[in-house]
Amino acid sequence: MSEDLKKKTAKLTLFAITWPIFIEILLHMLMGNADTLMLSQYDDNAVAAVGVANQIMSIIIVMFGSVAAGTTILIAQNLGANQTKRASQIAVVSIVTNIVFGLVLSIVLFFFGEPILLAMNLPEELMSTSLIYLKIVGGISFVQALIMTLSAIIKSHGFTKDAMYVTLGMNIVNVIGNYIFIFGAFGAPILGPTGVAMSTAFSRILGTIILFILLYRRVKGDLPWSFLTKKFPKRELKDLLKIGIPAAGEQLSYNGSQMVITFFIASMGTAALTTRVYTWNIMMLAFLFSIAIGQGTQILVGHLIGEKKYEAAYQRCLRSLWIGMSVSTFMAISFAFFREEIFSIFTDNQEIIQLGGALLILTVFLEPGRAFNLIVINSLRASGDVRFPAYVGIISMWGVAVFVSYTAGIWLGLGLIGVWIAFILDEWIRGILMLRRWKSKKWMRMSFIVEEDDKEKNTGNKANTN
Structure with a gap:
């Protein structure tokens, strides 16, 4: 280097x-x-x-x-x-x-x-x-x-x-x-x-x-x-797939669950589907910050894990989490405050403006939970703890997000409000479980650093000394 x-x-x-x-x-x-x-x-x-x-x-x-x-x-x-x-x-x-x-x-x-x-x-x-x-x-x-x-x-x-x-x-x-x-x-x-x-x-x-x-x-x-x-790079390929397969499985599961939820929303009518698209695009500006902070934290935590500075990695994740939650919540509150003005840019349909405005108010509760997942999950992966986030994520996406979306949105007749309640529950349940996992510090034993390389270094140093 x-x-x-x-x-x-x-x-x-x-x-x-x-x-x-x-x-x-x-x-x-x-x-x-x-x-x-x-x-x-x-x-x-x-x-x-x-x-x-x-x-x-x-x-x-x-x-x-x-x-x-x-x-x-x-x-x-x-x-x-x-x-x-x-x-x-x-x-x-x-x-x-x-x-x-x-x-x-x-x-x-x-x-x-x-x-x-x-x-x-x-x-x-x-x-x-x-x-x-x-x-x-x-x-x-x-x-x-x-x-x-x-x-x-x-x-x-x-x-x-x-x-x-x-x-x-x-x-x-x-x-x-x-x-x-x-x-x-x-x-x-x-x-x-x-x-x-x-x-x-x-x-x-x-x-x-x-x-x-x-x-x-x-x-x-x-x-x-x-x-x-x-x-043949068996060890390197194995490590890449050990991280990549759970991450890909979780992402594919998320895409699949969102397609099913979109199917539910489509059954609520064109206005509901249109409102969902507009609201989601507005929300993206809020959770983009959490995505970026999550990816940046992943790199930092990965470097600290490699240096065996576990306590520094532990604190880095928590500091990033509070920063991400603060920024995303501030953005969500701002959007909620100016909800009618924002939706009026896209449409003059009062039904969409009113429903979308209600969803943006609920987003104030949604975005802090999403920050949990985007930041803490990336930190867990950076430490080598890749399976737990994937398993919990898949179970929650389908068992909470999809199930509650149908139950509250369609069965109870709450429509998009019910779907947003499902999103909030999914993000917060996963987020709390991820934070508990991080605080358990079980991830400290899961790094991908190969100890044989250290042994080779030590052997080489001894030979040079002799």
Whole structure:
């Protein structure tokens, strides 16, 4: 590890790590919204077709994210333990694993996109548009896999600004490409959704190239590609999947439970469904802070666990939790206070404005509970405690969120109010259980630092002394 990198990792602070992550997440969200907004000026059917294709892509991204999640934690722990060689080996294994995984999924989406879309009961008039988009964007899924992995490696080393700047650049390129191909600017052909897919693909390829360049500059060429030619990386791959599979399972379970709850809401009528969409988009600005603080805390806790500074890691999580709860609660109260003005920006339907306003008031109680999960769960994972959050999360998502949504929302007739009560119960129950787990300190025995590496160091030191 270079001296610059040592100094960088030694000076990691929550604010320095978190604010670029927040901007990066916000930009990712805006990138998807930009596609939808610009396509809406072209054709409503195009928006629907691309939306269905992106639902498939969101599931694929969860799978890639499983390897990226393991990458972040393992590299942070090993850098904290000053095991830079093993951190670099994990980086190489992560890159190759997600490339292989991504290529397989790219081939599946390119050649079997139509059967997949038919299985989703896609209307015939949307099929050709959705299929073209899926073949272009899905066909380069391995590029998205690389972006997530390279970004995880760079952020684990503390260079969160790099990932933010790359995401900003990708957004700019994507919007310019959309403008050119949707509206036929500068004499270009009007390609609609095909043009959106092309600009998305180009921006991601360009982003990948820049991330590779940044990776080599930051890690100073310490990526041991020859490591893979000497032996099969069984240990590294096992650790990556040990973290990634529970994390992916939890995320897929969350997506599934939300789809079921959306089905419940759809049965309440169009106004309820529309209100849910508007309210959720407004809420995202509140819990984006908790997401960013959770990811930043994960990196810091991983480094502290690697250094065996368990008490410092314990306190770091608790401080981050109170910061996250305070910020998200303040944002939720602000939205609740100006609820009618905010909803009036989106609609003049008084039913939606009144119902959405009531949901924003309930959000004041929801967001602190969500902060529990986004911050404490990331800390537990960073310590190596990956199964408990996944098991509790899956049980609560279905046993509380889905069950109470149906019971209170439909059976008791409370509608969206009942659904929001279910969300509040789910987040707080999980959050309290996660905090109890953290305070039990059982996670102190679960790090992924390999003791054999320490033994090898000691043996080498003895030999040098002799």
